[in-house]
Amino acid sequence: MRQTHILNSAVMPKAGCYNLKAISANDFFLIIQKQRQEDPEGFFTMSWIGYEQNAQIIADKTGWRPPICRSVTEIEHGDRLLIMRLKYRPEEGAKGKPVQPHDFEYFEGFYTERVPVPSYIDILNLDIYEAEAQRYINELAQLTGAGTVLDALNYTRRLMDEIEDGQDERWRELHEDYTGLLRMHFDPEGYRKESNSYL
Missing domain, CATH: 3.40.50.11170 (Uncharacterised protein PF08960, DUF1874)
Incomplete structure (x- = not known):
């Protein structure tokens, strides 16, 4: 108890x-x-x-x-x-x-003692581009010391907001960049393993 x-x-x-x-x-x-x-x-x-x-x-x-x-x-x-x-x-x-x-x-x-941090998979199970989820991700990143990764996340998100209709391929590229940054911070071990598999 x-x-x-x-x-x-x-x-x-x-x-x-x-x-x-x-x-x-x-x-x-x-x-x-x-x-x-x-x-x-x-x-x-x-x-x-x-x-x-x-x-x-x-x-x-x-x-x-x-x-x-x-x-x-x-x-x-x-x-x-x-x-x-x-x-x-x-x-x-x-x-x-x-x-x-x-x-x-x-x-x-x-x-x-520490901020309870959800797993990378749990974060992806959110509607990550919905406004409330974006606030949650940004706050969580700040609390866990994301630093330059948070800056990159916000920059990538701004680029996604600027995409015009019909640029589906560009959106997919930026989506991969965004989720890759999330993984880099919230699942660094998995990110390293996946990166090494492409070498």
Whole structure:
């Protein structure tokens, strides 16, 4: 079972990739209840809640009061994060004042040490020239340090956009160039093997 961390702020204590999604307050508390049912001894549940008010809200909603912890947050690859974050910045001297569940926004997320990169084949299974897929490929290439390969991808894509009707052969050539660049970056071993086979 992966470790689940309950926090009162969206901290990033380690370098890596954080994938967060907003959830409802009800879902936040239901996830904690389910986690406690699956892990009643708390071996895989870690509270980093630093305020009594947060702990009391969780206790009122789930029946379990997380222990207060003001240590530096520690997480590992694959861990889940459950975050309740105050929607506003407290005024000076306001810490300790009463808060309600609706004063918070809630998130569920996961931490990985590296960006999860799909295989080259999975990328090709996308509609790679569709706008959303293009954004995804460009963002993924940036996150994985594509550098000059990304520049070449974007240049090749611009050339493809300039092709006029009837230039099918030219489009196929550029398509091969584009997919070759994708393979060069996302499947370098396969790219080298294929290149060597033509020698």
